[in-house]
Amino acid sequence: MKRIKRIRKKYNKKNLAIVLSATILIIIIIGAIMYTIFGKSASSYTSTIDGVEMKSFTQEVEFTTEIDYSPTKIQLIVMHEDIDVSDKLTYKEIEIKELDTYVIAYTYKEYTFEYTMKVVDMMKPVIDAQEEYYIELNTTFDFSILNIHATDNYDGTTLDISYSGDVNTSTKGSYPITVSTKDSSGNKASIDIQIIVSNTTPELPAAVIHTVSNPDDINVCIDKTHLLPDGWAPNDLVSVGGNHYLRAQAADAYNNMMAQSVLDGLHIVLVSSYRTQAYQTTLYNNYFAIDPENAPFYSAIPRSSEHELGLAIDVSYDNYLYDDLDDHAVGKWMIANAYKYGWIMSYPEDKTEVTGYMYEAWHFRYVGVELATYLTQNKITLQEYYY
DSSP states (O other): OHHHHHHHHHHHHHHHHHHHHHHHHHHHHHHHHHIIIIIIHHHTEEEEETTEEOSEEEEEEEOOTTOOOOTTTTTEEEEETTEEOGGGOBOOOOOOOSSOEEEEEEEETTEEEEEEEEEEOOOOOEEEOOSEEEEETTOOOOGGGGOOEEEBTTTBTOOOEEEESOOOTTSOEEEEEEEEEEOTTOOEEEEEEEEEEESOOOOOOTTOOEEOSOTTOTTOOOBTTEEOOTTOOOSOEEEOSTTOEEEHHHHHHHHHHHHHHHHTTOOOEEEEOOOOHHHHHHHHHHHHHHOTTTGGGTSOOTTOOGGGGTOEEEEESSSSOOTTGGGSHHHHHHHHHGGGGTEEESSOGGGHHHHSSOOOTTEEEEOOHHHHHHHHHHTOOHHHHHO
8 A cells, every 4th residue: 555655656746747847848938939929020120210219209299280290200210120111100190189199109010109299389479460551640540450460370360469559640650569469378479560650641543433322232343443432331240250250141151161161171261351441441551652553453442342341251271362372272172162152253364454453363252152153154253244
């Protein structure tokens, strides 16, 4: 009986040694496999940003609505076993609407490179103003007639503007004014302008002799020889965003048109809309003082501007107007679609002798869908239709 027990004891030790050896072997094999899959594979990748080797990258980026974070833009190059696989990297598109931290993972097979983008706003707002403004002697003055705008890359065009300095319109002279603004991130901007009070307001051309009797009519035609009644202003203006206003019917048509443009992948910027008689007077006087020979061909005398009707818009793809807008997607879209919503281009390139104004690819006037369609299909202006 004792002999049998000894044999079993020896057998158990031997069996245990075999099990331990097998276990160690399995662990070694699994470790080798794991190293091959993860260790060796990961170590075979090399990532560089602008020539500097790194495993991840973090940086601050100034806010825009179209930040480019592609591997090419951040200068990411990934090498795998001495082969450039940068163009094979995949990543998820993200929508950037606010200041925040965004993480983009660029992947290729089992490899991942993380890019942390801290979107910030450190850019100063831009104040759109002239250096000099001319005001007629002994007129009522308010800074709002200057129509100065402040835009910001993050806040858009909703910035408040403050003015420091006084203007005495009862005394001729040049009055220095400082225009200031601040965005929501605390970035400040200011510029200095001059308000010049004088009695050299240009007189209206003798040819301007007619006053329209139907200024409230959506289809009324005003031009160099057909003026709005002095003091008339639309009584149904509504906001179309920011400090822009249009008459109610035109506003509805504008909003519908902009909604469709967004669906078509465009971002159309409204640069100008309704203007008061006082503002148009100041604007024309400024242009005339600087360029009296040509100003009447690119700026309307007071009471002849379609903007004073509350039925005209100037559009762009940013906050400025461009002669070649018709070469841009925005201009092409407007030419092809504006009439469907009741808008016409007031001053076409081939009608300058009819309109008396230079070609303005950005200026559109609301006349209603029926008349806009007729004018567009027959390639005639509102002046040709009426006069």
